[in-house]
Amino acid sequence: MRLYLINPSNPLVSIVNVKESRWNRYRIWKPLSLMVLAGLTPAEWEVSIVDENLGAPDYAAMPLPDLVGITAFTSQANRAYEVAAHFRRLGVPVVMGGIHATMRLNEVMERTDSVVTREADGIWPQVLEDVRHGSLKRRYDGGLAEISEVPIARHDLLATGYACGAIQTTRGCPLNCSFCSVTAFNGAHYRQRPIPDVVREFQSIREKHVLVVDDNLIGTRPDHIARAKDLFRAMAQANLRKKWIAQATINFADDEELLALAAKAGCRGVFIGFESPTPEGLREVGKKFNLLKGRDFRTSVQRIQRHNILVVGSFIIGLDIDEPGIGKHIAEVASQYGVDNLNVLFLTPLPGTRLWDQMKAQDRIALNGFPEDWKYYTLTFPVARYAHLSLDGIIAEMISCDRSFYSMPRILHRVWGNVWQRRQPLIALVGNLSYRNNLQLSCKAYADFKRYWGDRTNSVKKS
Numbered sequence: 001m002r003l004y005l006i007n008p009s010n011p012l013v014s015i016v017n018v019k020e021s022r023w024n025r026y027r028i029w030k031p032l033s034l035m036v037l038a039g040l041t042p043a044e045w046e047v048s049i050v051d052e053n054l055g056a057p058d059y060a061a062m063p064l065p066d067l068v069g070i071t072a073f074t075s076q077a078n079r080a081y082e083v084a085a086h087f088r089r090l091g092v093p094v095v096m097g098g099i100h101a102t103m104r105l106n107e108v109m110e111r112t113d114s115v116v117t118r119e120a121d122g123i124w125p126q127v128l129e130d131v132r133h134g135s136l137k138r139r140y141d142g143g144l145a146e147i148s149e150v151p152i153a154r155h156d157l158l159a160t161g162y163a164c165g166a167i168q169t170t171r172g173c174p175l176n177c178s179f180c181s182v183t184a185f186n187g188a189h190y191r192q193r194p195i196p197d198v199v200r201e202f203q204s205i206r207e208k209h210v211l212v213v214d215d216n217l218i219g220t221r222p223d224h225i226a227r228a229k230d231l232f233r234a235m236a237q238a239n240l241r242k243k244w245i246a247q248a249t250i251n252f253a254d255d256e257e258l259l260a261l262a263a264k265a266g267c268r269g270v271f272i273g274f275e276s277p278t279p280e281g282l283r284e285v286g287k288k289f290n291l292l293k294g295r296d297f298r299t300s301v302q303r304i305q306r307h308n309i310l311v312v313g314s315f316i317i318g319l320d321i322d323e324p325g326i327g328k329h330i331a332e333v334a335s336q337y338g339v340d341n342l343n344v345l346f347l348t349p350l351p352g353t354r355l356w357d358q359m360k361a362q363d364r365i366a367l368n369g370f371p372e373d374w375k376y377y378t379l380t381f382p383v384a385r386y387a388h389l390s391l392d393g394i395i396a397e398m399i400s401c402d403r404s405f406y407s408m409p410r411i412l413h414r415v416w417g418n419v420w421q422r423r424q425p426l427i428a429l430v431g432n433l434s435y436r437n438n439l440q441l442s443c444k445a446y447a448d449f450k451r452y453w454g455d456r457t458n459s460v461k462k463s
């Protein structure tokens, strides 16, 4: 039995060609979901993972499979449907799963033979068994997986072409921020994989650099932090020799022992969602953790950096309290916090989130010709109506934010700070220049987006 597991590309995101430059390997990430599914697939299936981010293959020239499984974030849905249509025309059954399939069940059911909602770990072998017996059902629900049964992902598949491996050690988040899908999809209960499984899986990753995909590696409670420390101790003891980056809340900075252990285990960078420069903004998105009384963000960031861990700060533009000038304000605040890189995204209503429900009720989802418009749900385009910012206004804020934070004097200042403190100056320089370079690409993308928006609005008016 032959199985293709496919990660569809979004041409608006996959603008890099890996074969053009070695550096582009740092801009694509492995689809871990498919590697986990492959790990759950019995040996009688011959599995191939196709990541279209490496370039879409000529499917017609490939041997016909017995089953196609497609994953998709919302932004990949359009392309997922194109791929599904291709294989269904050839009589190959197509099953789709992942976050978009879960949040837009009916839309996906109309375009595939079967849908698996939520986490597939517990149900995937059953789906495959049903295919073997010709009795594939229209819908399966995996619920939330028993975390100790999450298999070791097939890291031997997709062995080349990427700079980083990927691993997951926990699932779920209790914080339920308004714009985020994680609590709705993976649940509020923070589930932790057994430490020996994680260490064993790390050992099976070939790449030296690894992305730990957990939404918050350290969790929210003292027992979560104790587990993170145990994990880091076990990783250091296993002498993995990996350098890894992860996501965490700013609370990462509050425990010196935790930071020291993380660094010893190979942590070289952390991605932190600051979300808004003001307490009102944080209240609006429900990011309670960042509202801790007396929190000094600059001191917290410095404490992390002292352990030779780079800090990437993420903010959102387009909150209801955001007014003209927000772009520069974010750049100033992020510079003041001292983050090494800044990543700013447009507030985007993603299906299944509280923000989606709220904006839908208020008729503020502007780009709503689905499924075509999903390709713009990358958080890098303003798809909604914002309280105090027009379409042109919010794009101008984003550009001014990036221009200000990634101005040459500011980049040199930051990199000089890294040289002075002996903190990975080369990586900081490459990271900053890469973001600066993206700015030009973004300006072109905004121009195309405005044209698309204009055409869409005109066609709606005419009809």
Ligand code: B12
Pocket: 007, 009, 010, 013, 029, 030, 031, 032, 033, 034, 036, 037, 069, 070, 071, 072, 073, 074, 075, 076, 095, 096, 097, 098, 099, 100, 103, 116, 118, 119, 120, 121, 124, 145, 168, 179, 180, 181, 182, 186, 213, 214, 215, 350, 351, 377, 378, 379
């Ligand atoms: C790693 C990651 C990335 C990586 C992508 C790696 C990749 N897959 O290509 C990077 C950094 C590139 C990335 C980018 C983006 N991401 Co992202 N990302 C994640 C993160 C943190 C982990 C995903 C992961 O690997 N999980 C581990 C695997 C094992 O779990 P899983 O993917 O859920 O898969 C399980 C099930 O869903 C199911 N399943 C999945 N696929 C399939 C397929 C079949 C056939 C079946 C049966 C089952 C099945 O089975 C799996 C095992 O249980 C998630 C948050 C999260 N907790 O999921 C956000 C998340 C998926 N990202 C999100 C977003 C918004 C984005 C971006 C659009 C914006 C951005 N800048 O962050 C871009 C879009 C990229 C694109 N190509 O269009 C949202 C998606 C929401 C949505 N409705 O689409 C999430 C949920 C975070 C959030 N805050 O809400 N992301």
Ligand code: SF4
Pocket: 173, 174, 175, 176, 177, 180, 181, 182, 183, 215, 216, 273
């Ligand atoms: S943004 Fe982070 S903290 Fe908030 S719900 Fe999502 S994963 Fe949890």
